[in-house]
Amino acid sequence: MIVDDLKEIVGGHSMFAGLGTEFLELVTGCAKNVRFHGGEYLYREGEEANEIYLIRDGHVAQELGAPGQGRMTFQTIGPDGVVGLSFLVPPYRWSYDARAQDDVRAISLDATCLRGKCNADPALGYEVMKRFMPTVVDRLHDTRLQLLDVYGARS
């Protein structure tokens, strides 16, 4: 019953919406519900990227400390978003901090578990990649736009 609920939640998140039952079961096998209070860190820069978070409620700020500038938030991710894409590529390490801006409810996927299942079943692996890649590409575009600093005076 509890597993069925979890399956529904995972399948209800946009990342896995429409995923076939068999794959959904495999993914849900790596999933658990988690909560973070506002201000709590989901992970810190440099740590091993061993989890992926599918956000259900609340917002997560991705932060970096810049010398002389203090800590900066460069992106926030809200409901139905995903945090922790570093799980996709070696060396599986977080490149920045992720902090709950308010109370956050999420599904945490065990990255080692999911990677293991993807390696064992390339069809699942391809499906998972297909689902995460658009977010990776969106973030790449967003980062480029941010880098261009479009609101500054033209030089």
Place this chain on the structure above:
Amino acid sequence: MSTVLAPDPQLDPMVPTLARITRKIDEIPDVVTFEMEADGWSGFAPGQFNMLGPFGVGEIPISLSGPASKRERLVHTIRAVGPVSRALVELQEGAVLGLRGPYGAPWPVERAQGRDVMVVAGGLGLAPVRPVLYDVLENRDDYEKVIVLYGARRPEEMLFADELSTWRARFDIEVAVTVDHASVGWHGHVGVVTSLLRTVGYDPANTTAYVCGPEIMMRFAARALTDAGVAPGEIWLSMERNMHCAIGLCGHCQLGPVFICRDGPVFDWARLRPLMQQEEL
């Protein structure tokens, strides 16, 4: 405004009339709003601009940023980026300057009647598109959802922050703001303005969008809207180019076959997209 003597602009379209600043509002660093009065001023349509000239410095195009329905109101929001704009921003209440206009093709506001209205603005781009919002909110029942997405570089650089908060408190308009980066004390959204498009609910097939901001931001926004299913002919953008005559004579503002001053500055994406791809024309 009887005390200001103005040359008759009917005689020569390049001769400015005289305008006087009646109120100066400091918005954010380097940005001010002027409320002004000018002889013969009889109103404008949202999206139009005036050529403003502090005497002896030059003349630049500046959009009208106040409500178009209040015909007597003449409001401009200006950012100091170079010699002419800085000279304008430094003017004080009571100062007199040259004004020609209004010029240009307006935002087609009525086109969105019965449809969702999506305003996407970045940086100072909120000023030229603000008259659209005034119009829509004055006739709120004529429209379906009204969504405003606004992006700025940092929280301290958000234009019209008080007005955005007022709109946000209304139940009949959805306002989402974002900044490109912020210190950790900021609890709002961080990310480019186009990322907000992924967080709001609207009916792309029944949406008219008004996009205003830096050109790159507008291109990204127009692409994201088209990808979501908004028709290119329903996405309206306001273009900026250096101008001299503002009346289609000198060619300063040419973009391919169009003159931004005469044919624009507001264009739909269906028309603009091919021109932006051959920018060097």
